[in-house]
Amino acid sequence: MESGSIVHIDYDLYNADTEDLIETTRQHVAEEHEKAEPGRTYSPLVTVVGDGRLIAGFEAHLLEAKADEDYKFDIPPSEAYGERDPSAIEVMSLQQLSRAVSDPESLQIGGMVEIGGRNGILKSFRSGRASIDFNHALAGVTLRYQYRITKVVSDRAEKVTTLLETNTGRDGFECAFEGDDLTITLPEFVSYDQN
Template structure:
């Protein structure tokens, strides 16, 4: 079965930076699952998975525009330290999670004071050209519930 819109795709990935250094991998864990065609995956990876089938292994290099976007050097915000989640004491360079009206957002601490912190709101991988080694594990038709919810359910997907 080919990967097309409204298919639930399970795949393993290994993500590498421009130097070929591994950033993260799903190998050894459950495969990632997503609903194809519903903007649940970065564009470059979703485009590369189009028309692939279970068992296929390949690599794709994704430019920032089709990955996590270009870096915006002006994307700095001052937020109350109490809104930073992930640690008790903050230092420059640490990653934190901030809950916004658009949902949880990963930020990088630039400067932390006692009450306020300056954070970089760019995604940590913004501006980077990334290589994904992909292995398609399974492709199936999405259920009506998955399509109406706009995401995959079950192993590697969303759990209600």
């Protein structure tokens, strides 16, 4: 796939060692693994190949991929979220932790905490001290992707609307080219959206 191509990708992401499903764009796969989220709409990922929004190992594989073919491959931690870093596990007193989080009552082992703009997982409470792991949840994990490029967007106007919809999370944009001039008609919600 050429860098800069706008593609729709159906994929399933697994922990390669345990074969646990981490995420998917396909509802039937989520249901098979009892990971379906009520109310979620499952749909292909829309991305620009080579724009750096995906993990390095997946980006590299996409550059060699073709539309409408099934792929299955593993990505080592070094090409995903990195190895686990023991220095990213920090210990602090319960008093420091209580002052650092917005809702100390919601603290629980295994739960997410945000401290100083960093997200971590509360690992333990011992002797008045808390251990927080600031490694990415998938650090040190070999990932297995199964995917298929279901669509390559080639029409100029569709490329623009696809990018607008992907980056705003909304639809209803209309685009028209007249030569090299582009006219974009914004949906009404944009008038009221402060973002």
